[in-house]
Amino acid sequence: VALCEAEEAAPTRSRPYAGEARFNWKLFWQFLRPHLLVLGAAIVLALGAALVNVQIPLLLGQLVEIVAKYTRDHVGSFLTESRHLSIHLLILYGVQGLLTFGYLVLLSRIGERMAVDMRRALFSNLLQQDIAFFDALKTGQLVSRLTTDVQEFKSSFKLVISQGLRSCTQVAGCLVSLSMLSPRLTLLLMVATPTLMGVGTLMGSALRKLSRQCQEQVARATGVADEALGNVRTVRAFAMEHREEERYGAELEESRCKAEELGRGIALFQGLSNIAFNCMVLGTLFIGGSLVAGQQLTGGDLMSFLVASQTVQRSMANLSILFGQVVRGLSAGARVFEYMTLRPCIPPSGGCRVPQEHLRGAVAFHDVCFSYPCRPGFQVLQDFTLTLPPGKIVALVGQSGGGKTTVASLLERFYDPTAGVVTLDGRDLRTLDPSWLRGHVIGFISQEPVLFGTTIMENIRFGKPGATDEEVYAAAQEANAHEFITSFPEGYNTIVGERGATLSGGQKQRLAIARALIKQPAVLILDEATSALDSESERVVQEALDRASAGRTVLVIAHRLSTVRGAHHIVVMAHGRVCEVGTHEELLTKGGLYAELIRRQALDAPAPDVPG
Ligand code: ADP
Ligand code: MG
Numbered sequence: 001v002a003l004c005e006a007e008e009a010a011p012t013r014s015r016p017y018a019g020e021a022r023f024n025w026k027l028f029w030q031f032l033r034p035h036l037l038v039l040g041a042a043i044v045l046a047l048g049a050a051l052v053n054v055q056i057p058l059l060l061g062q063l064v065e066i067v068a069k070y071t072r073d074h075v076g077s078f079l080t081e082s083r084h085l086s087i088h089l090l091i092l093y094g095v096q097g098l099l100t101f102g103y104l105v106l107l108s109r110i111g112e113r114m115a116v117d118m119r120r121a122l123f124s125n126l127l128q129q130d131i132a133f134f135d136a137l138k139t140g141q142l143v144s145r146l147t148t149d150v151q152e153f154k155s156s157f158k159l160v161i162s163q164g165l166r167s168c169t170q171v172a173g174c175l176v177s178l179s180m181l182s183p184r185l186t187l188l189l190m191v192a193t194p195t196l197m198g199v200g201t202l203m204g205s206a207l208r209k210l211s212r213q214c215q216e217q218v219a220r221a222t223g224v225a226d227e228a229l230g231n232v233r234t235v236r237a238f239a240m241e242h243r244e245e246e247r248y249g250a251e252l253e254e255s256r257c258k259a260e261e262l263g264r265g266i267a268l269f270q271g272l273s274n275i276a277f278n279c280m281v282l283g284t285l286f287i288g289g290s291l292v293a294g295q296q297l298t299g300g301d302l303m304s305f306l307v308a309s310q311t312v313q314r315s316m317a318n319l320s321i322l323f324g325q326v327v328r329g330l331s332a333g334a335r336v337f338e339y340m341t342l343r344p345c346i347p348p349s350g351g352c353r354v355p356q357e358h359l360r361g362a363v364a365f366h367d368v369c370f371s372y373p374c375r376p377g378f379q380v381l382q383d384f385t386l387t388l389p390p391g392k393i394v395a396l397v398g399q400s401g402g403g404k405t406t407v408a409s410l411l412e413r414f415y416d417p418t419a420g421v422v423t424l425d426g427r428d429l430r431t432l433d434p435s436w437l438r439g440h441v442i443g444f445i446s447q448e449p450v451l452f453g454t455t456i457m458e459n460i461r462f463g464k465p466g467a468t469d470e471e472v473y474a475a476a477q478e479a480n481a482h483e484f485i486t487s488f489p490e491g492y493n494t495i496v497g498e499r500g501a502t503l504s505g506g507q508k509q510r511l512a513i514a515r516a517l518i519k520q521p522a523v524l525i526l527d528e529a530t531s532a533l534d535s536e537s538e539r540v541v542q543e544a545l546d547r548a549s550a551g552r553t554v555l556v557i558a559h560r561l562s563t564v565r566g567a568h569h570i571v572v573m574a575h576g577r578v579c580e581v582g583t584h585e586e587l588l589t590k591g592g593l594y595a596e597l598i599r600r601q602a603l604d605a606p607a608p609d610v611p612g
Contacts, residue, residue: 023330024337031117035110042106043165049099050166052092054173057311059089061181061304068299107158115154119146122340130344131414132373140226144219145339149332156329164322167315174308174315181305182297185288189309192283193316196276200269201320207265208324214258221251277313284309346413349435352427359441360425361522361553363388363411368420370403370410380406382576383420388523393554395564397597398573404557405446407573408525411555412444413437424523443521445545447528449512451503456485456511457492463515471518479514480544481507506537513544523553531560561594561601570594 032039063085070078126142178186228235228244235244284306291297297305370381380403388394396404409415410422413434422429424441438444443463451459460472467475472492476482484507488494496503496511503511509529516524526545530538542563549556558564565584572580572587572594580592587594 023334024341027337027340028333031114031121035113038106038110039161042103042110042161045099045103045106046162046165047169049096049103050169051173052096052099053166053170053311054177054308055092056089056096057174057304057307058177059085059092060307061300061302063089063300064303065298065300103162107162111154111158114157115150118150118153118336118340122146122150122336125340125342128344128348129339129342130346130373131409133342133344135372135374138223140223142339145335149335152332153329153336156325156332159322159325160329163318167318167322170315171312171319174312178305178308178312181301181308182288182291185284185291185297185305188287189280189284189312192280193313196273196280197316197320200273200317201323203265203269203272204320204324207262207269208327210258210262210265214255214262217251217255217258221248221255224248224251273317277310280309280313281306346416346434349433351431351433351436353433353436354425354427356440358425359522360390361388361441362390362423362425363523363553363555364423364426365407365410366421366423368410368417368422370406370415370417372406373415380576381410381417384573384577386571386578388553388555389568390522390553391551392568393549393556393566395556395558395567395570396573397558397561397564397570397594400559402573403576404559404573405527408444408527408555408557411523411525412442440519441522443516443519443524443548445509445512445516445524445526445529447532449508451496451508451511453495453497455493455495456488459496459511460514460518463518467518472514475514475518476511478517478544478547479510480540481510481514484510504537506533506541509533509537509541510544513541513548517548521552523555524548525555525557527557528559530563531558561598572597 063082066078066082066085070076123146126146175186178189224244224247228248235241285302288297288302288305292299292302365384365386368381368384369379370384371377371379384403384407386394386396386407396407398404410417411429413422413429416430424432424437429437452462457469457472460475461467463475464471469492473482476485476492485492485494496508509532513529529545530541533541546566556564556567564570568583569581570584570587571578572592574593580587580590580594582590582594588598
């Protein structure tokens, strides 16, 4: 036991989470390694298909030669003479098709499996990140790393292997057969093609930049729609549909302009490259034709040359497109891998646990200073000292924005204090296992309970994954929830809507209480648990909370002071410090801040029982 106290926890660092990431080849290798065998097979098949592709122009040329002979002479049987070659070609076509089928199947198998592994690894690592990480980043961005970026990376990977391999082999193979057919023509081709490719690449990179801007703009527009649809109640409540429409419309308009610009660029590129390609064909025919006329080349060879040079050009164009895809894939991969290796400052588990029978549930804050990592200059807590005696109810009151929720977050160890320590039974929280702390010691009930879009049963069981049905019923009874649950036709199997949208505030809160109680926490935090409720639900919820509080260490956070009267101690905080401690009566007679708050709330409260 004494061992844990000796360990000094690492200080909290503030970390920039944004920034351009580099592609992590080592990590990529780890994902690729299990598929190396299949990948090898795919590469062999792809190479085979490419080599067959190189053969085809040569045979076509020979066939044309036979055709040409018959156009001149008209003797003998064309069919018998060409049959052998045609069959050979047909076989090659078949083999080529089979090989293509094979490597595409293998590649998609590798790609999909890698994508699943990557998504799983990324999701699991994201879930382990510090709360500060999520403060700094939008969930939309994280979700898009799981979806779009993995998708992009996967398709780039598949394309690079299939197209890249094929194009490279075809370029090499066809260049060999070209130079065997006619070295002079090949030389000409070697001069013309790279020049055109250079121009094409320049245009291509401009287009890629445009396309990136386009994607970013689309993402911005999606963000606007996402926000509006996700918060539709607020939008409706403020009758802001029109403004949201306009905002979305403006972003769409912007992205339309960008996309049209991109479309024009692509059209220009296509038009120009068509002209270039056609000119190349004409040029080859023209120069090749004069070679044929001078008896330096046969017509069939010229035909082979044409087909092969077309293959080379198509392959090289492919390669330049592929280059852009590689760049995009690498940056998508970098984004995927970036958060896969990020280690949280507060690991979700690991550290010591206190055996259940020794756990008393005494909590203390010693001179705690704290500022949020995303707002380092702003001190929320300053030399904050607070003791929660075991089994007692302590209320924390103070102005909104005074740092009460922050105190609860520190106790949950969502963050570590910048200075000072928080202890549980005298032990630094940083030496304890966070998963044990959150899963078994602390029950947290907040103002806005969040439920998941599954059954009531599963939502309550979220507090204790292995709980039996009986435990769930007992927790629901303790939370005053059993009655309303059983009044639903589906009972405990009722699906609560997404984020619990199909339940009333009071019902949601009681489910949240049941979910917290099922783990039998030694310490209970109630952060304004009833302040969002109407007075009728508040009464039922408060009843449940009072029952749950018995025998536990409880931290009640409230700004409605009527709810804290019964607490053993009331702590008043202002400007991140404790400024008064005492019972309700003590503080009232003292006539300090608490008395002032009470007086003000009495004034603010609407007079009851006065109609109209
Ligand atoms: P209370 O619960 O007493 O109303 P909070 O603890 O929620 O107050 O907030 C205290 C201060 O910390 C506020 O000024 C608030 O703006 C700031 N704050 C709260 N949460 C965060 C956060 N995640 N990141 C940065 N600042 C925060
Ligand atoms: Mg709060």
